[in-house]
Amino acid sequence: MNISHIEHIGIAVNSLEEAIPYYEETLGMKCYAVEEVTDQKVKTAFFMVGQTKIELLESTSPDGPIGKFLEKKGQGVHHLAFAVKDVNESLSELDKKGVRLIDKTSRKGAEGLNIGFLHPKSTMGVLTEICAKE
Amino acid sequence: MNISHIEHIGIAVNSLEEAIPYYEETLGMKCYAVEEVTDQKVKTAFFMVGQTKIELLESTSPDGPIGKFLEKKGQGVHHLAFAVKDVNESLSELDKKGVRLIDKTSRKGAEGLNIGFLHPKSTMGVLTEICAKE
Numbered sequence: 001m002n003i004s005h006i007e008h009i010g011i012a013v014n015s016l017e018e019a020i021p022y023y024e025e026t027l028g029m030k031c032y033a034v035e036e037v038t039d040q041k042v043k044t045a046f047f048m049v050g051q052t053k054i055e056l057l058e059s060t061s062p063d064g065p066i067g068k069f070l071e072k073k074g075q076g077v078h079h080l081a082f083a084v085k086d087v088n089e090s091l092s093e094l095d096k097k098g099v100r101l102i103d104k105t106s107r108k109g110a111e112g113l114n115i116g117f118l119h120p121k122s123t124m125g126v127l128t129e130i131c132a133k134e
Numbered sequence: 135m136n137i138s139h140i141e142h143i144g145i146a147v148n149s150l151e152e153a154i155p156y157y158e159e160t161l162g163m164k165c166y167a168v169e170e171v172t173d174q175k176v177k178t179a180f181f182m183v184g185q186t187k188i189e190l191l192e193s194t195s196p197d198g199p200i201g202k203f204l205e206k207k208g209q210g211v212h213h214l215a216f217a218v219k220d221v222n223e224s225l226s227e228l229d230k231k232g233v234r235l236i237d238k239t240s241r242k243g244a245e246g247l248n249i250g251f252l253h254p255k256s257t258m259g260v261l262t263e264i265c266a267k268e
Binding site for chain 2: 001002003004005006009011012013014018019022025026027028029049050051052073074075076077080082083094097099120123124125126
C-alpha cells in the first residue's frame with residue numbers, strides 16, 4: 001500500500017456556523033465548500049492547507065456517527081484520511097494483514113471520493129480512512 | 135497569520151514498540167527518527183507522509199502531558215501542528231484575536247523547531263500547535 005499524503009483530517013465540531021469563522025478569521029484559512037452527506041448525517045466544510053484538507057463535520061442528527069462522537073468525546077479530531085491509489089486493493093491488502101475493517105469494499109464519500117474506513121481497534125486508536133479519486 | 139501546511143499530527147500511543155511496526159509494516163511508512171523530549175516526558179517517532187509528519191508520542195512518565203492524555207482518553211490524535219513563518223508573531227496575532235494561549239512565547243520542541251501551543255478551549259476542541267523552523 002502506497003500512501004502518498006494525508007488527504008484530509010476530519011474534525012467534529014458542534015456548529016459550522018461557529019467553527020467556520022474560527023478557521024477563516026482566526027487561522028486565516030478559506031472555506032471552499034460546504035456539503036451535506038445525508039447518509040452520514042453530517043454537514044461538512046472544507047479548507048485546503050497545503051496538500052491536506054481540513055474537513056469540519058457538524059452532525060445533522062444525534063444518532064449519526066458524528067452526533068454520537070460529539071456526545072461521547074466532545075469536539076476534536078474524528079479521523080485521519082490517507083490518500084492511496086486504489087481503495088479496494090488497499091482494503092484487501094490490509095484485510096490480509098489482519099487489520100479490522102469497517103468497510104470491506106469502497107463506498108462513495110464527500111467530494112465523490114472512493115473511501116473505506118479501518119477500525120480504530122486495529123489502528124492504535126486513530127479512526128483511519130483511506131481514499132482515492134477513482 | 136499564514137499557515138503553509140500541516141507540519142505534523144501528534145498521535146498518543148501506548149507503546150512505540152507496538153505502534154512503529156503498525157505504521158511501517160501495515161501502512162508502509164518509514165520511521166526516520168526516534169527522539170526523547172525529556173521536558174515533555176515523551177519519546178517520539180517520526181514518519182513523513184507527503185508534506186506532513188506523523189509524530190507518535192509514547193509517554194515516559196504517567197504525570198507527563200501524554201501520560202495524562204492516555205489515561206483520560208486512550209490512544210488517538212493528540213494535537214495538530216500548523217507550519218507558520220514566525221511563531222512569536224503568530225502567537226501575538228492570535229492573542230490579539232482573543233485566542234487562549236498555552237505558550238505566550240515560543241519554545242523549543244522536537245526536531246529543534248520553534249513551537250507554541252494554543253488552548254483547545256479556543257480552538258474548537260483541537261489541541262493546536264504552531265511551529266516554524268527558525
